[in-house]
Amino acid sequence: MDKRKIILTILGVVLIIGAIFGAKLIIDSKEQPKPTPKKTVKTVFVDTAQNSTISINIPANGNLVAKRRVELYAEVQGVFRYSSHSFRSGQAYKRGQTLLKIDAAEYAASVQSAKSDLYNQITAIMPDLRMDYPEIFPKWQEYLNNFDVNSSVSPLPEPSNDRERYFINGRGVNTAYFNIKNLEQRLVKYHITAPYDGVLTEALVTEGTLIRNGQKLGEFIDPDVYELQVSIAKQYADLLKVDENVSLTTNTGERTYTGKVSRINAKIDQATQTVNVFIEVKDGTLKEGMYMQANLDAKQEENAIEIDRSLVNDRNEIFTVNDSILQSIEVNPVYFSDKKAVIKGVPDGAVILSRQVSGAYNGMRVNIAESDNTETGNNTPQNSESISQ
Incomplete structure (x- = not known):
């Protein structure tokens, strides 16, 4: 029983082992059909190259700043x-009108008092001049007669010789005179006038305010001339020239203005490797700070x-289409902007791609589309494909 x-x-x-081997033989003996590879032919859009003179435009942006501005301190x-007018932001002043007048009665x-002291000093030396220097007495007498303490002190008479010079200096007349001129210069600072026709853009004080030395009072600008400061990459700085016309547009693109390059900085910003260019523009509708x-x-x-x-790929090549086959040619890029590239070295009449084709390579077969209706600036369009068995 056990043997059975x-x-x-x-x-x-x-039997189990035989079944496994039999199944394996059956599987291996079954012929697998070879898959037919699908050939994909992409449809591309092309243009015919026509060399011409291309204007290289460098875009830049910034905010307008008044060319003539004064910070009032x-x-x-x-x-x-x-x-002369209400000292408020937006108030216009004519040249010479009073912006601020600070109470200077005490000063x-x-x-x-200093003028009176000078008058007394000159009066005190008149008897000595009459006795010792009768030839110069008349001009000093005339100066004394025309002396007015309520007006700016007139220049002292020019000395005729060294004797007169030593005598006048020895009496301290010159020292007193220059001290008064110094005081008069400081007295002028109590009265601030408009240096040109302009507008007060900032007012930090009002009438009756106690003003302290060094305090900022406001800002005054000429609203007729503005400058736009822009930063240009250093490799393009040598392409610009002073007095070249520049087209300016607002950030909305509604209005266009014409300016000119007024200055180009000779120093490169080490942090950004750019050069500052200043563009002058005149228009009554402009405002400071406009973008x-x-x-x-x-x-x-x-x-x-x-x-x-x-x-243009990283090897400075573009693709041309020759008998429905893509071929790359080497070009010489002259300028790159955010979206466009200016290149040289493409023969006239060459059929080049007008849109990027993903996976493009030399020898790739393509179909040429009849027309390109894509909007300008679309860099990655969807290419249609045809499949042949």
Whole structure:
């Protein structure tokens, strides 16, 4: 009985192993059909190259700043007493009108006192001049007769010789005179006038305010002439010239203005590797602080074409289409902007891609589309594909 079970077990194992090998032979003997590769032919859009003179425009932006502006600071202390108009932001002043007049009564009295001392000093030396220097006495007598303590002190008479010079200096007349001129210069600082026709853009004090030495009072600008400061990459700085016209547009693009390059900084910013360019523009509708977009005509490049920047690869090559086959040619890039590239070295009449093709390579077969209706600036269009078995 035990032998029978052993025999049956062995037979079962043999049958199982035989079944496995048989199944494997059946599977291996079955022929697999070879898959037919699908050939994808992409449809591309092309243009015909035509070399011409391309204007290289460098875009830049910035904010307008008045070319003539004055920050008003107090150099003296006193109470703000008077202004020709209400000292408020936006108030216009004509040249010579009073912006601020600070109370100078106390200081003016000290100036008057110094003038009186000078008058007394000259009066004290008159008897000596009559006795010892009768030839110069008349001109000093005339100066004394015309002396007015309420007006600015007139220049002292010129000495006729060294004797007169030593005598006058020895009496301290010159020292007193120059001290008064110093006081008069400081007295002028109590009265601030408009240096030109302009507008008060900032007012930090009002009438009756106690003004302290060094205090900022406001800002005054000429609203007729503005400057736009823009930063240009250093490699394009040598393409710009002073007095070149520049097209300026507002950030909304609604209005266009014409300016000119007034200054180009000779120093490169080490942090950004850019050069500051200043563009002067005149227009009554402009306001300080307006954001403007500038297009600088840097250079006229002859025998060049302008294409989408994405069509130039990192090896400075573009693809042409020759008998429905893509072929790469080496080009010479002259200028790159955010979206466009100006290149040279493309023969006239060459059929080049007008849109980027993903996975493009030399020898790739393509179909040429009949027309390109894509909007300008679309760098990654969807290419249609045809599949042949």
